[in-house]
Every structure is written in structure tokens, then in C-alpha cells.
Amino acid sequence: MPVEIPKENWTSQVLEVTLGATPAQGGTRGRTVTVGGESTLPFLHYEGKMPHRPVVAVEVLDRYPEDWSPLLLEAWGEAAHDPVAWAIQGIAAGADLVCLRLEGAHPDRDGRSPAEAAETVRAVLKGVEVPLIVLGPGQPEADNEVLVAVAEAASGERLALGLCEDKNYRTIVAAALAHQHLVIASSPIDVNLAKQLNILISDMGLPLERILIDPTTGALGYGLEYTYSVMERLRIAALTGDRLTQLPFFCTAGLESWRQKESKVGEGVPASWGDFRERAIAWEVMTATALLMAGADILVLRHPESIRRVVRIIDRLMGTKEA
Amino acid sequence: MALSGLEIYKLLPKTNCKECGFPTCLAFAMKLAAKQAELSACPYVSEEARQALAAAAAPPIRLVTVGTDKHKVEVGNETVLFRHEKTFYHEPGIFLRVRDTQEPAAIEALVREAMGYAVERVGLTLGLNGVAIENVSGDAQTFARTVQQVRALTEKPFILMANDPAALKAALAVEGGKRPLLYAATSANWQAMAALAKEAGLPLAVRDGDLSALADLTEKIKAAGVEDLVLDPGTRDILESLHTLTTLRRLALKKNFRPLGYPIITFPGEGAEDPLEEAVIAAEHVAKYAGLIVLDHFSPALVYPLLTLRLNIYTDPQKPIQVSPGLYEIGSPGPESPLMITTNFSLTYFTVAGEIEGSGVPGWLLIADSEGMSVLTAWAAGKFDAEKIAKTVKQFDAASKISHRKLILPGYVSSLLGEVEDELQGWEILVGPREAVDLPNYLKNVWRP
Numbered sequence: 104m105p106v107e108i109p110k111e112n113w114t115s116q117v118l119e120v121t122l123g124a125t126p127a128q129g130g131t132r133g134r135t136v137t138v139g140g141e142s143t144l145p146f147l148h149y150e151g152k153m154p155h156r157p158v159v160a161v162e163v164l165d166r167y168p169e170d171w172s173p174l175l176l177e178a179w180g181e182a183a184h185d186p187v188a189w190a191i192q193g194i195a196a197g198a199d200l201v202c203l204r205l206e207g208a209h210p211d212r213d214g215r216s217p218a219e220a221a222e223t224v225r226a227v228l229k230g231v232e233v234p235l236i237v238l239g240p241g242q243p244e245a246d247n248e249v250l251v252a253v254a255e256a257a258s259g260e261r262l263a264l265g266l267c268e269d270k271n272y273r274t275i276v277a278a279a280l281a282h283q284h285l286v287i288a289s290s291p292i293d294v295n296l297a298k299q300l301n302i303l304i305s306d307m308g309l310p311l312e313r314i315l316i317d318p319t320t321g322a323l324g325y326g327l328e329y330t331y332s333v334m335e336r337l338r339i340a341a342l343t344g345d346r347l348t349q350l351p352f353f354c355t356a357g358l359e360s361w362r363q364k365e366s367k368v369g370e371g372v373p374a375s376w377g378d379f380r381e382r383a384i385a386w387e388v389m390t391a392t393a394l395l396m397a398g399a400d401i402l403v404l405r406h407p408e409s410i411r412r413v414v415r416i417i418d419r420l421m422g423t424k425e426a
Numbered sequence: 427m428a429l430s431g432l433e434i435y436k437l438l439p440k441t442n443c444k445e446c447g448f449p450t451c452l453a454f455a456m457k458l459a460a461k462q463a464e465l466s467a468c469p470y471v472s473e474e475a476r477q478a479l480a481a482a483a484a485p486p487i488r489l490v491t492v493g494t495d496k497h498k499v500e501v502g503n504e505t506v507l508f509r510h511e512k513t514f515y516h517e518p519g520i521f522l523r524v525r526d527t528q529e530p531a532a533i534e535a536l537v538r539e540a541m542g543y544a545v546e547r548v549g550l551t552l553g554l555n556g557v558a559i560e561n562v563s564g565d566a567q568t569f570a571r572t573v574q575q576v577r578a579l580t581e582k583p584f585i586l587m588a589n590d591p592a593a594l595k596a597a598l599a600v601e602g603g604k605r606p607l608l609y610a611a612t613s614a615n616w617q618a619m620a621a622l623a624k625e626a627g628l629p630l631a632v633r634d635g636d637l638s639a640l641a642d643l644t645e646k647i648k649a650a651g652v653e654d655l656v657l658d659p660g661t662r663d664i665l666e667s668l669h670t671l672t673t674l675r676r677l678a679l680k681k682n683f684r685p686l687g688y689p690i691i692t693f694p695g696e697g698a699e700d701p702l703e704e705a706v707i708a709a710e711h712v713a714k715y716a717g718l719i720v721l722d723h724f725s726p727a728l729v730y731p732l733l734t735l736r737l738n739i740y741t742d743p744q745k746p747i748q749v750s751p752g753l754y755e756i757g758s759p760g761p762e763s764p765l766m767i768t769t770n771f772s773l774t775y776f777t778v779a780g781e782i783e784g785s786g787v788p789g790w791l792l793i794a795d796s797e798g799m800s801v802l803t804a805w806a807a808g809k810f811d812a813e814k815i816a817k818t819v820k821q822f823d824a825a826s827k828i829s830h831r832k833l834i835l836p837g838y839v840s841s842l843l844g845e846v847e848d849e850l851q852g853w854e855i856l857v858g859p860r861e862a863v864d865l866p867n868y869l870k871n872v873w874r875p
């Protein structure tokens with residue numbers, strides 16, 4: 104009995120978004136990274152195109168993350184004191200990009216000045232040739248000041264700046280516009296809120312090709328299913344022609360999974376949780392895997408072993424490496 | 427898949443005789459489609475139409491049961507491709523495979539550990555569903571002996587894997603009558619396999635790497651009288667299996683293609699290089715369409731996240747898992763014990779309750795009705811504000827249980843402090859830590875009645 108393989112007739116596709124600029128393009132990057140362009144659901148190559156593989160960014164901080172899981176501190180060792188060394192090691196582990204979070208500029212942390220933060224960005228740009236994502240400390244005023252300084256210091260580099268939220272996007276978008284950067288638009292797990300924010304941002308004149316969607320990530324066991332479903336809904340909307348949803352997804356899988364007790368605490372937990380290191384890495388890798396199934400384009404990860412693992416999974420899902 | 431009114435109309439006599447109580451056959455068809463009428467109201471409907479309608483009413487993916495009693499696993503009968511469209515109903519059964527060539531002592535250790543495995547999450551106990559036993563030795567007696575050995579260790583269901591129907595038959599004699607899945611009928615052995623499944627009244631897996639051949643096989647086996655089937659499309663690789671399982675789910679739901687409308691069994695270990703990779707492929711299969719997943723490795727550190735993922739993906743998107751609002755005792759609190767408040771999202775409650783319990787400091791935990799939302803979500807949605815907090819304190823008469831008048835708020839809603847103080851005159855409102863992990867330290871070192 105002949106069986107016909109059902110295929111969806113998607114009418115539209117995700118926009119291609121390029122991070123980083125080479126010297127010829129006005130930046131200093133050795134290579135650029137393009138994501139998006141999907142004309143089908145994740146990895147269904149027989150049905151449509153997935154011209155660019157999902158990529159992995161290593162999360163790097165501008166300060167020693169003493170409150171991180173001991174497993175992460177152990178894995179990065181000395182490098183965790185130096186964002187440049189950290190970034191280089193992350194790339195060596197297989198990361199395609201660096202996601203630099205300027206937490207040291209948080210007033211409750213080290214309260215570093217915008218100029219110092221910009222200096223760190225410059226140093227990392229110098230130390231690596233891959234494109235950069237730069238996140239502010241996550242406090243609205245500090246985010247604005249710091250990201251403006253960073254945008255200027257790295258003018259023309261096509262950084263992805265974040266996070267833009269509905270209450271705090273104007274300054275960041277203006278800085279991105281002035282200095283040829285991209286922005287990450289973050290909304291709390293909601294299709295309409297994501298679209299609204301994209302309208303607000305593009306109304307300021309930033310083309311959609313320079314926006315990434317952060318749908319807000321929940322870790323495995325901590326809201327993952329909400330993120331998973333909102334991503335599937337957004338992606339289906341994108342493929343059926345809703346322009347405001349046709350942007351690649353940016354997911355902070357590492358941050359969310361390493362916040363959880365499963366990844367932070369090795370002692371005094373139930374025996375059924377198993378080996379601490381194995382579990383914590385599996386937690387991050389499995390969170391990332393589920394997000395890949397839902398359409399993640401950029402995954403920000405924390406542990407070098409997870410980076411290696413997830414890159415390999417992406418290779419296999421792209422069909423670029425034999426099993 | 428249900429038929430539309432028009433599709434049903436085509437099957438009716440089209441004489442508009444009105445005997446069904448409706449003015450036209452079309453009107454009757456519309457009512458049938460809306461499930462507001464019974465087909466039996468039409469005395470003239472043909473036998474052929476009756477059968478077509480009955481077949482259309484059957485679920486597009488057959489519900490198959492493996493195991494019995496409290497250990498039974500029901501898979502199939504899914505109605506959507508994406509969980510947001512409604513929900514996924516029957517979570518995949520996760521089995522662990524042993525082989526009859528393994529040392530009996532090794533089998534015993536593994537089965538004891540894996541079948542005894544239980545992990546608590548949001549008040550639920552999660553674990554593996556059963557054992558797959560494979561006849562690798564090629565010898566029926568060895569196989570039967572292993573099955574018997576494993577049955578003595580667990581009541582959970584089995585997947586009995588052998589190419590030779592005689593080996594399965596020998597195993598069935600000692601399996602203990604717990605409704606195992608027989609694995610697998612192939613183009614080479616299907617007659618004997620079907621006969622065995624029919625005679626024993628058991629579900630049967632059908633394997634073929636080619637979907638057309640697989641559909642032919644299921645049709646032949648169905649004609650031979652076995653309807654509880656499970657598909658093994660033979661793909662093992664992470665990418666290929668995503669394609670094949672997606673195709674099978676779409677064929678069943680979108681094309682109503684009955685010959686492949688059965689739950690699917692997968693073997694992620696066969697496509698993986700190591701246990702973590704196996705867990706990753708299994709994770710893909712949880713998200714994308716497996717009904718039964720057979721693992722080759724057991725490690726708590728990998729099984730725990732996998733079971734958590736299954737719970738997440740199969741949670742009904744319309745109803746977050748909730749606990750009832752009320753005043754909960756954690757440990758055996760007394761009048762001097764701390765009083766804390768949080769929301770009724772299950773995950774929130776169990777996370778917080780778990781930490782209080784772990785701290786060794788007994789406490790009172792008030793649960794506000796936040797419609798199943800977490801602290802921050804509820805706060806942002808206006809379901810966990812000062813008024814709600816005050817109302818909850820009064821509603822469950824927390825004051826009658828304690829001698830002090832102190833209430834600890836979750837750290838993330840510290841901004842509510844002033845308003846709660848206004849609402850609860852005479853109370854001292856304290857702000858606890860943000861994360862529950864830091865509660866033990868807070869209760870032991872900061873809290874004083």
C-alpha cells in the first residue's frame with residue numbers, strides 16, 4: 104500500500120538575521136553568524152528549508168560568578184575571572200558566539216560604570232573573532248546606560264543587545280539604530296506580547312531583520328512547557344505568514360537550568376536525583392533539546408560539556424554529521 | 427477523525443423522508459456531526475454507511491494498553507500534533523531493556539534498582555513503567571528463564587522481544603499474565619506472531635523500516651484478528667526518527683490513515699553513542715510522538731530529567747497543576763513556629779514546602795488561591811496582591827494557630843511589604859529570601875518568633 108508522506112504547505116518563512124560584521128561590513132569580526140530563514144518546523148528538512156543551523160552561545164560574565172553552581176566554577180576554573188579567557192575557552196568548547204552579560208554593572212553587584220563595561224566589551228571583541236551578544240545587568244536604568252556605552256564603543260559590530268522589554272526598549276533600540284546593532288526583544292511567554300513589542304521596536308525604525316525574539320525561557324521542570332508551547336505557536340504563526348513573529352528565537356537555556364536546585368546543589372538532595380554532575384549537565388542539555396524541538400535559533404549555555412553536547416546534537420539534527 | 431456534516435450527508439439515503447424527526451437528511455447529518463442526534467433515528471441508513479460512520483468515530487490513533495492493574499500503561503489516542511492545540515493525553519511508557527544473555531545477577535541488580543526507582547516531583551511519584559526483555563540468546567528456554575526471573579522481581583509490565591514466536595510462547599507461560607506487549611511481527615514471521623497475539627489476547631508490535639510495507643503488515647495482521655498494535659518504523663537516528671514519527675502522527679491525524687494509526691515504540695539507545703545521548707533522543711521522542719520508549723541504560727541522573735520532561739510535555743496547558751488553598755502544616759508546627767505565605771501553583775508549593783521540611787524548622791504555610799500561578803506570575807497578573815494575602819490570612823484563620831503575629835512574604839514580592847502592613851494591622855510583615863533554597867538558612871538563622 105503506497106504511503107504518501109504528508110507535507111505542510113507553509114506559505115512563509117522566518118527572516119534571516121545576521122550577527123556580527125566583518126571589516127568589509129564595517130566591523131572587526133573574523134566571521135558572522137546568520138540564524139533563521141526556516142520555511143518549515145524544526146529539522147523537517149524534507150518539507151522545507153532550514154538554511155542555517157541553530158547556534159550555541161557561551162554565557163560569559165564580566166565578574167567572577169561566585170554564586171553560580173560549583174560545577175560551573177570548577178569547569179571554567181581560572182577563566183571565570185577573565186571574560187576574554189572565558190570566551191576563548193567557550194569557543195574552544197564549540198560555541199559559535201559569545202553572550203556577554205554585564206552583571207558587574209548592576210548597582211547591587213559591583214556597580215561598574217558604563218565606561219568600564221564598554222571596556223570589557225572591547226576587550227572581548229579583541230580577544231575573539233566571533234560575533235557578540237551583550238546583555239545588560241538586568242536593571243532598567245543600568246541596562247540603558249551600559250548598553251548605550253557599549254553600542255557606541257562597538258559601533259558597526261552588529262552586536263545583539265538585550266534585553267528590550269515593553270517598559271524598557273527605547274533607549275536600547277535607539278542605540279542599536281545609531282550604531283548598527285541588533286536587539287533582543289524579550290516578552291513573558293505570550294504570543295501577543297511578543298508581537299506588540301516587535302511592533303514598538305520596528306516602529307522606531309529598526310528593521311525586523313535586526314530583532315531576535317526572547318520568548319522567556321523556563322527550565323526543564325520550571326516552566327519549560329510554557330516556553331515550548333509559546334515557541335511552537337509563534338513559529339507556526341511565522342510559517343503561516345504573520346510577519347511580526349518571523350524572527351529567530353533567542354533562549355537562555357543555561358541561565359534558567361543552572362538556577363535550579365537540581366543544578367546548584369549536590370548534597371542533601373534525594374538519592375533518586377543521581378550523580379550531581381551528570382544530572383546538572385543533563386538538565387541543561389535536555390532543556391536545550393526541548394527548545395531545539397520548539398524552534399530555538401540561539402541557545403545560550405553555561406557548561407562547556409553541555410556546549411559540546413548540544414553542538415553535536417545540532418550537527419546530527421541538521422544531518423551534517425553521521426551518527 | 428470525526429466526519430463533517432457534509433461527509434455524513436453523502437452516506438445518508440438523501441430522500442428527506444423526515445422520519446428521523448428532522449426536515450431533511452442534511453439537517454440530520456449536521457446534528458449527527460454535532461453529536462446532537464443518534465444514527466439509529468434513521469431507519470433507512472445502509473449497513474455500509476453505518477460501518478463507515480462507526481469507523482470514523484474511532485480514534486485516529488488506537489489506544490493500546492500494556493500491563494494490568496495499577497501498573498498498566500495506556501498509550502495512543504492522541505488527537506493533536508501540538509500540545510497547545512488541546513493537550514497530549516497518554517504519556518509515553520518508559521521501559522528498560524535487559525537481555526537474556528546478561529548474567530542473572532546483573533539482571534537482578536539492574537531490575538531491582540530501575541523498577542524500584544521513584545522520584546518525587548510536584549507531589550507526584552515518577553518512575554519507569556516496565557521492563558523490555560530481549561531474547562538475544564536465540565534460545566527459548568533461556569529467554570523464558572530470564573522472563574521468569576524478572577517477573578519474580580517486579581509486577582510491572584513487560585515488552586517481550588523475540589524473533590521466534592516459539593520463544594515468546596515459552597516466555598508467556600511464565601510471564602504471569604500481566605498483559606505484556608509482544609515484539610515484534612515482521613514480514614517474515616507475522617502469521618505466527620499474529621496467531622500468538624490473537625490466541626493470548628495480547629498487543630503486538632509490528633516492525634518494518636518501510637512505511638508502505640509497515641502499513642501492509644498492520645492491515646494483514648488486523649485482518650487476522652489482532653487490533654491492538656504498536657508500530658516500530660525501524661528508524662533509530664535522532665533526525666530520521668523525528669521525521670518518521672512526525673510523518674506517522676500526521677498520517678494518523680491529518681489523513682486519518684488507519685493502517686498506521688497506532689502508538690509508536692522507539693529504542694533511543696540504538697541510535698546513541700552513550701547514555702546521555704540516549705536520554706536526549708528519548709527526550710525528542712517524548713516531545714515528538716513516541717508511545718513507548720525502551721531505554722538501554724539506567725542512570726538516576728538521566729532518568730530524573732527525562733521523567734520531568736515527560737511530566738512537563740504531558741501537562742494539560744489549560745490547567746496548571748494546582749494545590750488547594752489553605753493553611754498547611756509542614757513538620758509539626760506549634761504556636762511559636764513561623765508563618766509563611768505563597769501561591770497555589772503546585773510547583774511553587776512543593777518547592778517551598780520541600781525546603782521548609784528540609785530545614786528541620788517546622789512551619790505554617792499559607793497557600794493563597796492564585797489560580798495556579800507561580801509567585802511572580804500571579805503577582806504580575808494581580809492574583810497575589812496585598813488584598814489577596816490579607817484575605818488568605820483571615821480566611822484560614824492563621825492567627826488562631828500562632829502566638830506571634832508575624833507573616834513571611836516570598837522575597838520576590840518584597841514590593842508588597844507596605845501594602846500588606848496596611849491591610850493586616852497589628853501584624854509584623856517580614857520579607858523572606860527570594861529563592862526557596864535559601865529558606866533553611868533563613869529559618870534557622872534569621873527567623874525569631
Ligand code: B12
Binds near residue numbers: 322859
Ligand atoms: C511559566 C511562566 C508563566 C506561565 C504560568 C506558570 C504558572 N502556572 O504560574 C504563563 C505562560 C501562563 C505566564 C503568564 C504570565 N507571566 Co509569567 N512566567 C513564567 C516563568 C517562565 C516561570 C515561572 C515559574 O514557574 N517559576 C517557578 C516557581 C516555583 O517560582 P515561584 O513561584 O516564584 O517560587 C519561587 C520563589 O518565589 C520562592 N518562593 C515561593 N514562595 C515563597 C514563599 C516564601 C515565604 C519564600 C521565602 C520564598 C518563596 O521559591 C520558589 C523557588 O525558588 C517566569 C520567568 C522565569 N524564568 O522565572 C515568568 C514571569 C514570572 N512571568 C511574568 C509575567 C509578566 C507574566 C504575565 C503577566 C504576562 C502577561 N502580561 O500576560 C502573565 C500573567 C498570567 C496571566 N495574566 O494569565 C514575569 C513577571 C515579571 C515581574 N517581575 O513582575 C516573569 C518573571 C517573566 C519576565 N521576566 O518577564 N508566565
Ligand code: SF4
Binds near residue numbers: 444471
Ligand atoms: S430518516 Fe433518514 S432518510 Fe429520512 S430524512 Fe432522516 S436521514 Fe433522511
